[in-house]
Amino acid sequence: MDCSDPGALLSQEHLIYAITVPLSTSIILANLVIILGILCNRKLHNTPNYFFLSLLVADMCTGVALPFIPLMGLNRKLSFGSCLVAHIFPNFLFLAFLLNLVMVHYERYICIVEPLRYSNLWMHRSFPLALVSVWAPPLLFASLPAFGWNNWTSPDWNGCCARSQNWWSNCSANVTVCCSYRRVFPNAFIYLEVYGLVLPAIFTIAAMTGRVLWITRGQLKDICRLHRSVERGQASDREQRLNVRYTRCVVAVSLTFLACWVPYLIYMHVCVAFLISDTKWNASTHVVLSCTGIGGMAVVPLVLGLANRQYTEPAYKLHRKLRDRLRQRMQTATESTVRENTNQNVV
Numbered sequence: 001m002d003c004s005d006p007g008a009l010l011s012q013e014h015l016i017y018a019i020t021v022p023l024s025t026s027i028i029l030a031n032l033v034i035i036l037g038i039l040c041n042r043k044l045h046n047t048p049n050y051f052f053l054s055l056l057v058a059d060m061c062t063g064v065a066l067p068f069i070p071l072m073g074l075n076r077k078l079s080f081g082s083c084l085v086a087h088i089f090p091n092f093l094f095l096a097f098l099l100n101l102v103m104v105h106y107e108r109y110i111c112i113v114e115p116l117r118y119s120n121l122w123m124h125r126s127f128p129l130a131l132v133s134v135w136a137p138p139l140l141f142a143s144l145p146a147f148g149w150n151n152w153t154s155p156d157w158n159g160c161c162a163r164s165q166n167w168w169s170n171c172s173a174n175v176t177v178c179c180s181y182r183r184v185f186p187n188a189f190i191y192l193e194v195y196g197l198v199l200p201a202i203f204t205i206a207a208m209t210g211r212v213l214w215i216t217r218g219q220l221k222d223i224c225r226l227h228r229s230v231e232r233g234q235a236s237d238r239e240q241r242l243n244v245r246y247t248r249c250v251v252a253v254s255l256t257f258l259a260c261w262v263p264y265l266i267y268m269h270v271c272v273a274f275l276i277s278d279t280k281w282n283a284s285t286h287v288v289l290s291c292t293g294i295g296g297m298a299v300v301p302l303v304l305g306l307a308n309r310q311y312t313e314p315a316y317k318l319h320r321k322l323r324d325r326l327r328q329r330m331q332t333a334t335e336s337t338v339r340e341n342t343n344q345n346v347v
Contacts, residue, residue, distance in 0.1 A: 012074055012287060019291040020067040027063030027298050031056045033315045034305035040314045047124050048107055052305070054131060055104050058097040059301040065090040066298065070290040075180045080152060083179035088142050094294070095138035095197065101300065102201050103134050109208040112215060141197070145184050152183050194272060202261060209253060220246050256303055260296040267293030 035056050038044045069090045078086060103123070111118045123130035185193075224239045267289040305311050 013071065015287050016070045016291065017067055019287070020070065020295070023291070023295045024063045024066040027066065027295070027302065028060055030302045030306070031060040031063065034302070034311045035060075037311040037314045041310060044310060047127055048111075050127060051100075051104050051107055051123070051130070052301075054134065055097070055100040055301050056305065058093070058100045059298055061093045062097045062294070062298050065093045066291075066294060069094065069294050070287050072181045073286050073290060075178055078179035083184060084146050084150075086179065087181055087184040088146060091193075092139050092142035095142055095193075096135050097298070098198065098201050099134045099138055102204055103130070104301075104304075105205050105208050109212060112212050141193070144189065149186060149189060150184050151186050190272070194268060198268065202265070206257065206261075209257075213250060213253065216246065216249075256300065260300050260303070263289070263296045264293035 035053065038049055038053055038056075068086065072087055072090065076083075076086075107121070107123060110121060118124075220242055223242065227239045270289060271286075309316075
């Protein structure tokens with residue numbers, strides 16, 4: 001997307017805001033509900049839930065930055081410092097969210113795979129250190145372009161400045177107002193982030209989830225074998241309910257992966273493919289893919305949180321209390337109306 005076409009740039013920004021603002025608002029509100037649910041329940045004040053709370057905070061920050069992430073694909077009129085902030089800060093929040101997600105999955109994975117080792121994990125003994133380990137590395141990596149690993153002094157690949165010299169007199173090869181992600185992130189930086197950080201993190205989460213489902217399946221077979229030995233070879237209703245429950249769990253995990261992770265994987269590989277081929281592509285397609293991909297990833301913690309009744313219990317109680325009060329007021333208003341009508345008929 002060229003910055004030399006203000007009308008097209010403005011239309012793309014409107015498209016981004018139209019898609020991301022409702023999604024961002026939903027993500028922020030849902031995270032606030034779960035966060036308040038954890039804070040209001042003292043029984044949930046433990047290390048595992050603190051890790052999940054950190055993930056929710058990172059997810060909420062990603063929701064705040066969601067409208068700005070697709071803007072990174074557009075060429076805009078920004079100074080050097082503003083351009084770095086506009087690219088580095090959303091990237092840092094995204095990487096912090098991803099690392100928090102890996103930490104939460106790892107903590108729960110160890111709890112199931114090695115329960116005897118679970119209480120002696122280093123992350124339980126020194127929670128502040130574990131918290132720093134999921135926030136500091138993303139910040140350091142995302143800040144590398146600010147320390148010199150950028151292409152700001154290189155010529156523009158898209159010729160943005162070459163077309164816009166009649167508009168802006170300070171546009172040159174070294175000092176320019178044309179802000180592009182290619183001027184902030186070198187190709188090596190993008191490849192390292194995608195294939196050295198993002199993809200390994202996603203595959204690690206998928207592998208841990210698959211391993212947990214496999215262990216759960218083995219334990220379910222043992223339980224069913226015990227039930228059959230008691231019931232003399234006949235499948236009991238409890239065994240059928242366990243099988244149905246496990247099937248629902250597998251279906252839920254599969255659908256979550258397809259709906260939340262696959263769009264982002266498609267978006268990421270399409271971006272890398274166009275980066276390698278050095279060709280332009282439709283800006284609307286980029287906007288839609290980036291919004292659905294990043295938004296889908298941000299929904300993963302919400303699925304984990306909303307599936308836990310302990311996290312949503314305070315919100316459910318508040319909703320029920322407000323509903324009862326509303327019904328009571330409506331009933332009182334109805335009764336008063338009936339009384340007034342009755343009095344008028346008597347008169």
